[in-house]
Amino acid sequence: MIEISDEEIRRLGDFLYRRTGMVYSLSKRYYIERRIDDRVKATASPSFESYFARLRADVGGEIEKFVNAFTVNETYFNREDHQLRCLTNDLLRERIAVGHGTRRLRLWSVPCATGEEPYSIAMWLLDKWPLVDTYDIEICGSDIDTDALGAARLGIYGKRALMRLPEQVVARYFRRQPGDRWQLIDELKESVRFSPVNLVEAGQTREHGRFDVIFCRNVLIYFDDTSRRIAADNLYESLLPGGFICLGHTESMSRISPLFEVRRFEDGIVYQRPEVGR
Structure with a gap:
């Protein structure tokens, strides 16, 4: 495996941080070296310096491939399903109540990794929400990792990804x-729209419009305080007034941004953009 100096790791970390907001320091040396070793071999670069020059020049779209190598896509269907219960028991009910007659609901899973989360939302709504056919529901899945998005569109998964799904749901x-391996039926794959996004780039998040509910779980833990605040601001702008955001169980928007109100429901704590903006 290629050996990288402390200074070279700092340069790589700074390069990645400036493009994604993700923090990779010397404490993650082994993780970094493994991924850089893969990219050096894939590009047939004779040294770290030659690879880094290729990366900075974005030869052959190397920046995208470099970023893809550092994203974490560990997930499975119905992960943290208490939030799915909260979605159908409470969040959608409130959104309907203030919907001013609209029959459209927009849900966003970001980052969506290889698609398990947005597809879980789609299956949960079909099976658990009696009003699912009454509303025009748009489910979007976004991620910075374009390889993961390709896998999400394909919709083929191993047994581990399905471990929390009831047998009847898998059969359906x-x-x-x-x-x-198991592949999602076409009807379900067609119910989710996938697209790339970088959460610290306001221009990219703005392109997706505004949503009633955003699931943004287990990504802000990879950011530093500055990047978290930038991402929180962008997520705030991506919510409709009164819209909700669901974070991972170890994350708290209260420690990141004062823009959101904390809402406590029976099945979980979520964060809301106030109806009247601040």
Whole structure:
């Protein structure tokens, strides 16, 4: 495996931070070296310096491939399903109540990794929400990792990803494939729209419009305080007034931004953009 000096790791970390807001320091040396070793070999670069020059010049779209190598896509269906219960028991009910007659609801999973979360939302609504056919529901999944988005659109998963799904749900929405794999049925794949986004780039988040509910779980933990505040501001602007954001169980928007109100429901704590902006 390629050996990288402390200074080279700092240069790589700074390069990644400026483009994504994610923090990778010397404490993650082994993780960094493994991924850089993969990219050096993939580009047939003779040294770290030659690879870094290629990266900065974005030869062959290397920046995108570099960023993809550092994203974490560990997830599975129905992860933190208490928030899905909160969605159908409380959040959508409130959004409907203030909807001013609109029949449209927009939900955003960001980052969506390889698609398990937005597809879980789609299946949960179909199975658990009696009003699902009454509303025009748009589910969007976004991620900075373009490789993950490609896998999400394909919709093929291994057994571990399905471990929390009841057998009847798997039978209804998946078709068995060779090699102990399962593929989502086309009708479900077509219910989610996928697109790339960088949460610290306001221009990119703005392109997606505004949403009633955003699921943004387990990504802000990879940012520093400055990047978290930038991402929080962008997420705030991506919510409709009165809209909700769901974070991971170890994350708290109260420690990041004063823009959101804390809402406590039976199935979880979420954060709300006030109806009257501040």
